[in-house]
Amino acid sequence: MTEATPRPLRIAVIGTGYLGCNTAAGMAEFGFDVIGVEIDEHRLKLLNDGKAPLYEPGLDPLLKKHTESGRLRFTSDYRQIADWADVHFICAGTPQLEGSEAADLSQVHSVVSMLAPLLTEPTLVVGRSTVPVGTATIMEQRFHAESPAGTAVELAWQPEFLREAHGVEDTLHPDRLVFGVASETAEARLREVFAAPIADGTPVVVCNRPTAELVKGGANAFLATKISFINALAELADATGADVTQLADALGYDKRIGRGMLNAGPGYGGGCLPKDLRSFMHRAGELGVEEVITLLREVDDINHHRRARIVDVTHEVLGGEWVGKNVTVLGAAFKAGTDDVRDSPALDVAGRIQLHGANVTVYDPEAMENARKVRPTLRYAGSVIDACQGAHAVLHLTEWPEFRQLDPVTLRDVVATPALVDARLQLDSAKWRAAGWTYRAPGRP
Numbered sequence: 367m368t369e370a371t372p373r374p375l376r377i378a379v380i381g382t383g384y385l386g387c388n389t390a391a392g393m394a395e396f397g398f399d400v401i402g403v404e405i406d407e408h409r410l411k412l413l414n415d416g417k418a419p420l421y422e423p424g425l426d427p428l429l430k431k432h433t434e435s436g437r438l439r440f441t442s443d444y445r446q447i448a449d450w451a452d453v454h455f456i457c458a459g460t461p462q463l464e465g466s467e468a469a470d471l472s473q474v475h476s477v478v479s480m481l482a483p484l485l486t487e488p489t490l491v492v493g494r495s496t497v498p499v500g501t502a503t504i505m506e507q508r509f510h511a512e513s514p515a516g517t518a519v520e521l522a523w524q525p526e527f528l529r530e531a532h533g534v535e536d537t538l539h540p541d542r543l544v545f546g547v548a549s550e551t552a553e554a555r556l557r558e559v560f561a562a563p564i565a566d567g568t569p570v571v572v573c574n575r576p577t578a579e580l581v582k583g584g585a586n587a588f589l590a591t592k593i594s595f596i597n598a599l600a601e602l603a604d605a606t607g608a609d610v611t612q613l614a615d616a617l618g619y620d621k622r623i624g625r626g627m628l629n630a631g632p633g634y635g636g637g638c639l640p641k642d643l644r645s646f647m648h649r650a651g652e653l654g655v656e657e658v659i660t661l662l663r664e665v666d667d668i669n670h671h672r673r674a675r676i677v678d679v680t681h682e683v684l685g686g687e688w689v690g691k692n693v694t695v696l697g698a699a700f701k702a703g704t705d706d707v708r709d710s711p712a713l714d715v716a717g718r719i720q721l722h723g724a725n726v727t728v729y730d731p732e733a734m735e736n737a738r739k740v741r742p743t744l745r746y747a748g749s750v751i752d753a754c755q756g757a758h759a760v761l762h763l764t765e766w767p768e769f770r771q772l773d774p775v776t777l778r779d780v781v782a783t784p785a786l787v788d789a790r791l792q793l794d795s796a797k798w799r800a801a802g803w804t805y806r807a808p809g810r811p
Contacts, residue, residue: 374398375559378451380477382409382440384533384637384706385494385526386457387418387425390440392537393455394432396562401447402440413440421705421732424534448484453559454491455524460645461637467644469498478505482512485519490555493523496582496642498649502546502575522552523578527585530636531703539563543570546578583646586639587662592627593634594668600630600809601675610809611791630809632676632711632763632789633669635700640666640709672808673711676761676789677718679806683759683785688723692782694757695719696750697764698730698737705733712763713741715789720744729753731766750777757781765790774801 416430618625
């Protein structure tokens with residue numbers, strides 16, 4: 367009698383925001399049967415049609431591929447996943463709590479409330495959400511108390527390190543895997559889930575759960591520090607006539623420093639790094655680790671000052687006048703390759719300039735709809751040319767490739783005054799100046 371072929375692992379992914387969409391599609395690509403849980407009916411329909419409810423390069427084709435193959439589907443019913451799945455990934459959002467720097471864990475705890483009473487068989491629950499250290503212990507206690515399976519429900523933590531605009535690649539080919547586990551059984555199951563990237567050489571760090579919880583917050587805190595450091599040097603470059611881009615190049619050759627995330631600009635933003643940094647500080651405060659708070663508070667302050675500096679440079683370019691001036695903002699997303707406008711430096715600067723009395727028009731290739739929801743009082747244009755009509759200053763605030771390809775000669779005939787503030791420090795200053803533009807880039811001479 368031949369031995370039956372073991373079935374593929376069954377994976378449940380709870381929460382289908384940015385993290386959950388990439389996780390669900392990635393698990394299907396790894397060869398597993400996957401069910402994603404989404405309670406919003408509109409998003410649920412999009413997902414089952416193979417469409418992501420957000421813009422992320424390469425995500426729609428991957429979702430389409432596996433929803434059509436039948437390997438991936440989405441539901442709003444927790445009963446369909448409870449004892450069906452071998453592994454449950456929790457990918458719920460953890461936004462900043464309103465009126466506080468702490469993380470709002472209500473979505474994570476809602477998942478526990480919905481899932482725990484339905485679990486009657488041994489299973490592994492894996493947290494991927496970014497949470498304050500100590501959250502996993504509380505969640506495990508709840509699963510043990512509220513699940514019919516009791517202590518047969520094991521909790522592990524496996525933080526994600528996805529970069530927006532690179533989410534698919536980072537899911538399928540992560541630069542490292544961190545397994546926060548309390549047993550060899552949980553480690554073995556996670557190695558089974560991530561067998562494909564491990565076979566490709568992805569390093570694995572096996573640790574306890576508190577360590578795994580700290581990794582993502584620690585990584586984002588370090589990246590924020592690196593960004594704020596180079597932006598602080600940009601201020602010094604302005605004061606001395608140095609060029610911060612060349613300075614960053616020289617620093618980046620030092621293997622102890624590296625060039626990544628060492629680009630001066632309008633500062634960090636997005637839906638993860640800023641709130642994760644503040645949550646990290648808040649938890650450090652609860653634990654009495656004041657040194658972390660002191661350091662990261664300054665990092666956050668430098669980040670906000672950078673935005674104010676861009677507004678000041680724009681005011682200088684406008685001759686010290688705001689009223690009656692037309693300002694064009696190129697970019698609304700917090701960075702290129704996404705439609706995410708959460709804590710976007712571009713929209714923050716646009717809003718500040720509008721409050722000063724200038725007329726502000728925004729254009730972004732992907733983020734216009736989301737930008738309108740966040741900043742409905744700004745003007746929006748359908749193209750760069752339309753946005754620049756009659757402008758007295760043009761601000762380059764999101765590093766989309768199409769902005770680097772703009773022809774300054776063509777654009778000069780559209781604006782009222784050829785004045786450019788290159789806050790991303792990525793445009794060819796010689797080319798723009800040769801075309802008759804006033805070119806300003808904070809941190810460059």
